[in-house]
Amino acid sequence: MPELPEVETVKRQLKNSLKGNVIRDVSIYNDKMIKVGAGKISNIKRGSKKDSLRFIKAVRGKKILDVKRRGKFLIIELSGGLNLMIHLRMSGQLIYLEAHSLGRPIFLSLAQTAVRQRLPTKHTHVEFSFKNGSRLFYNDTRQFGHIRLANEAQLREVFKGLGLGPEPLGLTLEDFKILLNSRPEKRIKDLLLDQKTIAGIGNIYADESLFMAGIMPARQARTLTAEEITRLHSAIQDVLRKAIKFGGSSLEYFLMTNGSAGKFSEQHLVYGKNKSPCPNCGEILSAKKIGSRTATFCLVCQV
DNA sequence: GGGCTCCTGGAT
DNA sequence: ATCCAGGAGCCC
Numbered sequence: 001m002p003e004l005p006e007v008e009t010v011k012r013q014l015k016n017s018l019k020g021n022v023i024r025d026v027s028i029y030n031d032k033m034i035k036v037g038a039g040k041i042s043n044i045k046r047g048s049k050k051d052s053l054r055f056i057k058a059v060r061g062k063k064i065l066d067v068k069r070r071g072k073f074l075i076i077e078l079s080g081g082l083n084l085m086i087h088l089r090m091s092g093q094l095i096y097l098e099a100h101s102l103g104r105p106i107f108l109s110l111a112q113t114a115v116r117q118r119l120p121t122k123h124t125h126v127e128f129s130f131k132n133g134s135r136l137f138y139n140d141t142r143q144f145g146h147i148r149l150a151n152e153a154q155l156r157e158v159f160k161g162l163g164l165g166p167e168p169l170g171l172t173l174e175d176f177k178i179l180l181n182s183r184p185e186k187r188i189k190d191l192l193l194d195q196k197t198i199a200g201i202g203n204i205y206a207d208e209s210l211f212m213a214g215i216m217p218a219r220q221a222r223t224l225t226a227e228e229i230t231r232l233h234s235a236i237q238d239v240l241r242k243a244i245k246f247g248g249s250s251l252e253y254f255l256m257t258n259g260s261a262g263k264f265s266e267q268h269l270v271y272g273k274n275k276s277p278c279p280n281c282g283e284i285l286s287a288k289k290i291g292s293r294t295a296t297f298c299l300v301c302q303v
Numbered sequence: 304g305g306g307c308t309c310c311t312g313g314a315t
Numbered sequence: 316a317t318c319c320a321g322g323a324g325c326c327c
Contacts, residue, residue, distance in 0.1 A: 003321055032309095043309040043324070072322080089322050091311080123311085142310045144322065190304090195323080202321050251321065252313080271321090292305075294319085307326080314319080 002088040004168065004200030005243035006254050006262060007072050010094050013257040014076070014136075015067035017096050021130040022063045023078075028052040030125035033138065033146050038154035040161070041146055055149050058082060059128075071164045071199030075155070083155050089144035091253040095119065099133030141253060164199040168236050171198070176233045184222035188232075189290045191221055201236070203293050204249055204271045209235040210295075211270045216302045217295040242267065270296045 002010070028034055031047035036054050062078040069075065074094075076084040086094070097119060119137050120127055126138040126147060138147060150158060166175065179197055180188075191197050192206040201209075210217050212235035215228055224232070248254060248262030251272070256262060269279050274287035278298040287296045 006321070041324080043307095046309085087322080089309095090320070140310090141312075142320090142322095144309065187304095193322090204321055249321070254321070292307095293322095305327090308324085309322105312320095315317085 002092065002248070002254055003072060003202035003205050004069075005205070005240055005246075005264065006248035007069050007074055007088065007200070008244050009248045009262060010088075010257055011067050011069040011074055014074070014094065014096065017098075017134070017257065018064040018067060018076070018130075018136070020064065021132060021134065023059050023061065024129045024131045026056045026059055026129075027127040028056065028125070029120070029127070030143065032143060033125040033140065035146050035148040036150075037148075038150060038157040038161075041148075046146070055147075058149055059084070070159070071167070071195055072202070081152050083150050083152070085148040085150055085155060085158065086138075087145050088140070089142070089146075091141040092145035093137075093139040093253060093255050094257055095137045095139060095255065095259055096257040097135045097137070136257075163196045165195065165197045166199065168198050168200055169240055171233075171237075173230060173233050177229055180221045180224065180229060184220065186221050187217065187290060188215060188219050188221050188224065189217035189293075189295055192236075193291070193293065200240075204268070205236070205239055205243065207271045207296050208239045208269055211297060211302060212239060214302050217290050217297055270298065272296070 031049055031052045034047045034052050034055050035041060036051040059078060062080055062082060065077040065079060067076050072087060074086040121139055123139045123141045124137050125140055128136040183191055183197065189206050189210060192201045209232060213228060213232040215232060243249060243264040246262060246264035246267060247256050249265040250261035251265055254262055270285055273285050274296050276285055278285055278301055281300045283298055283300040285296055286299055287294050
């Protein structure tokens with residue numbers, strides 16, 4: 001699920017609630033989710049009892065110094081020069097429970113109530129408890145995500161290996177043009193999804209920004225006119241900023257850290273709306289695979 | 304480029 | 316029973 005706006009939402013909320021907290025203990029229910037050090041994340045061989053024990057021993061007693069985001073990665077900085085580098089992949093959630101149930105706000109959304117009553121769920125793989133009595137749950141139905149423990153050098157090594165492209169928010173038009181020129185033969189949607197080209201955009205925001213800019217997802221980057229590049233650049237900034245304002249998009253899995261849904265999904269123009277009328281012209285929207293991902297678009301509004 | 308893989312679960 | 320899903324690494 002989570003793309004830049006969802007991870008940014010989680011980052012802001014965790015920063016607010018976790019900063020200064022001291023980790024009392026960690027429970028790891030699924031070793032697969034844990035990685036220690038700078039090694040690559042492999043589908044086949046992931047996590048081990050031994051790594052989990054090292055992880056728990058290392059983070060016990062550490063204080064949360066800051067929470068940051070890079071692309072779709074969340075970075076929780078701990079005392080002692082350690083970092084938790086988290087990727088939620090398709091279905092990861094980070095849910096934060098405050099210490100005192102009596103101090104809960106009176107009006108909880110249905111989603112919040114449901115989440116609070118059930119935790120930990122059968123999809124809770126890691127649970128942090130803090131000295132102030134609060135808890136943080138890592139839930140991940142599909143188990144594609146991970147939590148990596150890394151010191152500063154290992155963190156740098158991992159990011160170097162990933163070779164993430166620039167952040168889209170704040171990227172200048174000039175730099176965006178340079179990015180597109182660097183891979184002119186690629187389809188524009190493939191470029192937007194490639195984290196080495198630009199970091200943080202996923203299937204939702206690629207489709208939404210291409211629709212907003214009036215560009216077909218399968219167009220080769222080199223065929224975009226100057227006007228189209230300008231429109232796409234501002235569409236990306238607009239859609240990401242607006243999605244962050246709405247707390248991201250909740251579809252099947254994504255939730256904010258308080259367990260409530262991100263509301264930007266209600267604002268989607270084309271993503272997930274194949275065979276519905278185009279919000280701009282009324283034409284029935286189309287979908288096809290671009291690479292391995294479904295692209296949804298309007299045959300009239302996008303050229 | 305595309306295909307397969309890691310998983311679970313909802314829709315059809 | 317089969318297909319599909321906010322991701323991404325590895326393999327041709």
